[in-house]
Amino acid sequence: MTQGWNANDIPDQSGRTAVVTGANSGIGLVTARQLARHGARVILACRSETRGKEAESLIRREVPGARAECVPLDLADLSSVREFASGLPPERLDLLVNNAGVMALPYGRTADGFETQFGVNHLGHFALTGLLLPRLLATPGSRVVSVSSGLHALSNIDINDLNSEGNYRRWIAYGRAKTANLLFIHELSRRLSAAGSGTVAAAAHPGYARTNLQTAGVRMEGRKAAERLVELGNGLLAQPAEVGALPSLYAATAPDVRPDSFTGPRILGWRGAPAPSWRAKWATNDVAGERLWAASEQLTGVSYGDLDT
Numbered sequence: 001m002t003q004g005w006n007a008n009d010i011p012d013q014s015g016r017t018a019v020v021t022g023a024n025s026g027i028g029l030v031t032a033r034q035l036a037r038h039g040a041r042v043i044l045a046c047r048s049e050t051r052g053k054e055a056e057s058l059i060r061r062e063v064p065g066a067r068a069e070c071v072p073l074d075l076a077d078l079s080s081v082r083e084f085a086s087g088l089p090p091e092r093l094d095l096l097v098n099n100a101g102v103m104a105l106p107y108g109r110t111a112d113g114f115e116t117q118f119g120v121n122h123l124g125h126f127a128l129t130g131l132l133l134p135r136l137l138a139t140p141g142s143r144v145v146s147v148s149s150g151l152h153a154l155s156n157i158d159i160n161d162l163n164s165e166g167n168y169r170r171w172i173a174y175g176r177a178k179t180a181n182l183l184f185i186h187e188l189s190r191r192l193s194a195a196g197s198g199t200v201a202a203a204a205h206p207g208y209a210r211t212n213l214q215t216a217g218v219r220m221e222g223r224k225a226a227e228r229l230v231e232l233g234n235g236l237l238a239q240p241a242e243v244g245a246l247p248s249l250y251a252a253t254a255p256d257v258r259p260d261s262f263t264g265p266r267i268l269g270w271r272g273a274p275a276p277s278w279r280a281k282w283a284t285n286d287v288a289g290e291r292l293w294a295a296s297e298q299l300t301g302v303s304y305g306d307l308d309t
Contacts, residue, residue, distance in 0.1 A: 003266075004273050006246065007034050010253045014039035017093055018252070019132070021073060021125070022100025024051040027147065027206050030245035031097055033059050035252070036066040040095070045073035045084060045128075047100070075100055075124025077111035078300060085131035093135035095252055098125040098146040098181075104170040114299065115163040117173045122180035123300055129188070130302040136199050137306075144201040145251045146185050150264060152178035156282040159291050162299075179283050180292060182262065187289035189260035191307040200259050204251040205277060206244030207265035239271040250274040260284075 018035050022028035023044035036042045036059050044059075046052030052070035059068040071087065074080035101121045110119035129136075129144055136142040154175025158164075164173045181203060188201040247263040251274075257263075264277030282288060297303055 005250055005254070006273065007037075007242075007249060010034060010038045010249060011255065012039055013253065016040045016095060017043070017091070018095035018097065019043045019045055019088075019093065020097040020099055021045040021075065021128070022047075024048060024055040024070075026241050027245045027248060028097075028099040029055050029058075030241050031099060031248050031252070032068065033063065034245065034249055035095075036068050037063045038253075041067040042069070043088070044068060044070040045100070046070055047072070047074045047076075073128075074111075075120045075128070076116065078124070078127055079111070081124055081127045082131065085128065088132070088135070091135070092139040093132055094139050094142050096129060096132055096136060096142075096144045097248060097252055098129065098144070099248065100125075101147065101177075104174050106170065107164075107168045115165075115168070115173060117170075117177045118162055118164070118180065121174075121177035122184065123296060125181070126184060126296045127300040127302040129184075130297075130300075130304050133304060133307070137197055140198060142199045143252060143257070144185070144188065144199065145248060146181045146201075146203050147205060147248055148181040148185075148203050148262070149174075149178040149205045150207065150277070151175050152182055152283055153280050155179065156280070157183065157288065157292060159288065159295065162295060179280070182279055182283035183285070183289045183292050184296075185262075186260050186284050186286075187293045188307075190286070190289070191304070193259065195307055200257060202251040202257050202259065203262045204247035204274075205262070205264045206241075206247060207239065207271050208244075239265070243271065247274045247277075 018040045020028050020032040023032040024046040032042045044052050049072045056068050056070040059066050073084040108116040155172045157176045157179050185201050185203040192199050251263045262277045262279050263274050266272040266275035
C-alpha cells in the first residue's frame with residue numbers, strides 16, 4: 001500500500017459500473033462522486049429518493065459529464081432490496097460498495113421484524129449482495145466492499161440473539177452489526193476463493209469522519225443537548241468525509257487490494273491516509289462466519305447459489 005494514497009491515485013474507472021448504497025450524504029456521497037469523477041457509471045442507492053436525486057444533481061454539477069443515477073433502495077425493507085436488484089439493467093456490475101448504515105439508534109425493527117442496526121447494516125446488504133452476485137461473478141475484476149467500523153471491537157456477534165432481544169444496548173448492537181460486516185466479507189472471500197472466482201471482497205472503515213451518522217440516534221430521541229455535543233465533537237476531532245471515504249475508495253479501486261483485507265485510516269485507525277487496519281480475532285473466525293452466513297440466508301430468504309457449500 002502506497003503511503004499517502006489519496007483520491008488522485010484512483011485508477012481510471014471508465015467503462016465500469018458501480019452501485020454505492022447510502023450515496024446521498026457523507027462517506028457514500030464522496031465515494032460516488034469520486035468514482036464518477038474517474039469515469040465510472042454510478043448508481044446511487046438511497047433510501048430517500050428526494051435526497052438521492054439531490055445528490056445526483058450535485059454530482060452532475062460538480063463532475064461535468066458524470067454518469068450518475070439515483071435508484072431508491074431501503075435496506076430496512078427486503079422487498080425494496082429485491083425490487084432494486086430486479087430493476088437494475090441486466091448488464092455488468094464491476095463494483096458494489098455496501099456503505100449505508102445506521103449507528104447507535106434507539107431500539108427499533110425493520111419492515112421484516114429485524115433489530116434495525118443488524119437489519120440495515122448487515123442483513124440488508126447481505127441480501128443485496130446475494131441478489132446482485134450473478135452480475136458481479138459475470139464481470140471480470142469485480143469487487144464487493146463493505147464499510148465496517150473500528151467500533152466492531154465493542155462486541156462479537158451473539159449468534160443466539162442476532163436481534164438483541166435479550167438485552168438491547170445500542171452501542172453493543174452497533175458493534176455486533178459492524179462485526180457482522182467483517183464476518184460477511186471474511187466468509188464471502190472464502191467462498192469466492194473456493195469457487196475459483198476472481199471477484200474480490202474487501203472491507204474498509206472511515207475512522208472518525210464528520211458525517212450525520214453520529215447525530216442520527218440522539219436526534220431521533222429529541223436530545224438537543226446531546227446532539228449539540230456530538231456536533232461539537234465532530235467539528236473538533238473528526239476528519240472530513242472526503243478523507244474518511246479514502247479507505248473505501250482504496251478498497252474499491254486500488255490494484256493491490258487483497259481478498260478479505262480491511263483498510264482504515266493510517267493514524268491509530270482514526271484519521272489519515274488508507275492503511276491496513278487492525279480487527280478483532282472474532283471478526284475472522286471461520287465457524288462464526290459460516291454460522292452467520294447460514295442464519296442470514298435463512299432470515300433473508302436469499303441464497304448465494306453456487307457459493308453455498
